Amino acid sequence: MTFSEELRRRRTAAVARGVGSVLGSYVDHAVGATITDVDGRRWLDFASGIAVTNVGHAAPAVVEAVRAQVERFTHTCFMVAPYESYVAVCEELNALTPGGFEKRSLLVNSGAEAVENAIKIARHATGRPAVVAFEHAYHGRTNLTMALTAKNMPYKHRFGPFAGEVHRAPMSYPLRDGGLSGPDAAARVVDLVEKQVGAENVAALLVEPIQGEGGFVVPAGGFLPALREWATAAGVVFVADEIQTGFCRTGDWFACAHEDVVPDLVATAKGIAGGLPLAGVTGRAELMDAAHVGGLGGTYGGNPVACAAALASIGIMRERELDAAARRIWATAWPRLHAVAARDPRVAEVRGRGAMLAVELVRPGTLTPDPAGAAAVSAACHAAGLLTLTCGTYGNVLRLLPPLVITDAELARGLDVLDAAFARTS
Known part of the structure; x- marks a missing residue:
């Protein structure tokens, strides 16, 4: 049994059922744009604790x-x-x-x-x-x-x-x-x-x-x-x-x-x-x-x-002029996300500003929401080491919120994982 599995057992006995979690693993430490769990597995963080760690995890000045x-x-x-x-x-x-x-x-x-x-x-x-x-x-x-x-x-x-x-x-x-x-x-x-x-x-x-x-x-x-x-x-x-x-x-x-x-x-x-x-x-x-x-x-x-x-x-x-950093993230991610949209008929729209970006998924040829598709893409990202979130009234929107201090190399790697997750689940 891994430590995360043991913590899941303890959680079931101690924590109210109504408190949900996206990941099934438990965090040991996080630095910059990377989260490491108690079993040594790592995730590139495109969630930022829901837009909280804009300056990155464990920022030295903080x-x-x-x-x-x-x-x-x-x-x-x-x-x-x-x-x-x-x-x-x-x-x-x-x-x-x-x-x-x-x-x-x-x-x-x-x-x-x-x-x-x-x-x-x-x-x-x-x-x-x-x-x-x-x-x-x-x-x-x-x-x-x-x-x-x-x-x-x-x-x-x-x-x-x-x-x-x-x-x-x-x-x-x-x-x-x-x-x-x-x-x-x-x-x-x-x-x-x-x-x-x-x-x-x-x-x-x-x-x-x-x-x-x-x-x-x-x-x-x-x-x-x-x-x-x-x-x-x-x-x-x-x-x-x-x-x-x-x-x-x-x-x-x-x-x-x-x-x-x-x-x-x-x-x-x-x-x-x-x-x-x-x-x-x-x-x-x-x-x-x-x-x-x-x-x-x-x-x-x-x-x-x-x-x-x-x-x-x-x-x-x-x-660090993180407002400008958010615009740079957008300049890199926007064309990559639109390239995904051009290939995947489930993508109805790519939208957002700066480092607050989203992809809405629908059943091809309609505007009928596809929450299962969004969940599948997000789960594929998690399995490949990228932490993403879904949202939307219909649960069919994949949202991206990387820390604003993410490096160009980390951003590109995360977008590669996302691209592959869409391809794997289409």
Whole structure:
């Protein structure tokens, strides 16, 4: 029996069944873009812990920052005894997120918590109850964020009832929209909201600039700017969920920048802290300061060790220009993925930006989703030493999220494995 097999036995006896895992092996260590399991097997990582380890696994600057902070103190609770690193991370977020206006930030633990706080802030500031979210959206696993999330299985099934005053609008999904333009797709949203909800009742419009779990859906050009324009006119808080797209992942620091969209509030997490749990809400000072003292916070929010890791990670992103690195990854991967699409009739679309790339699989000659095909390709990759993920409302999208520090040779090797996996499963 291998050590991984022994750990699987122990897991079955100790861990709740509802917690899933992609790999059946157990990690021993990971460096850069490579994961090694307890039995010595290695995987090239095209998952990055779901867009978390943008700066790579065990980045030396992050490791050193964490070590130094742990030696000083691990926790005081910022609401009890504050510390400089929390303030410094907020300063960085205020400077990095889109918009030249005065900003404030709040630090919490996870993406779901960031989204919840963004909604709390929008409701408090506007005095309105309703929130508009989108088809195919994913925003988390807490009660409110499950309500905001579109997909039932596995995220919502039998976990209700959910929080109220959440309204679903159609997303711009070019592959499945019949050629609808971005502005026309936005007009469809506005018409629905104004007729069924009433703009005067809407506190927040919550949107992922590129959807994550929903299938790496890139909306048609003009969709986000048109919604931004409507939200401004209607007094609705435009909230960008940049949890998966943020921190250089799409070739810019934040995905909204690709169309010069400036949100009122931005929710961040994942890539912010090199693998440590940290998240934030950043936005217009008048909105962020609207809540009363004591109305925002949390025991572990902005933990000093996570803040130290975030400051080190942001430093790496700047020094190594990881936004440009994401664009280089795209320049290499995009033609390779399109070459696969030209050969494999299951591929309906290659999409994404930067190092956030996806391939949607369908039954040849149709738009009928092919989740079994996506699962087969991903499993073939795993067997050949490449860690990939699937996603999408229909489970038929293969997604690629390599660390932004991946070398050219590693990227090429991973794409070779992917190419062979498509050929082997066609």
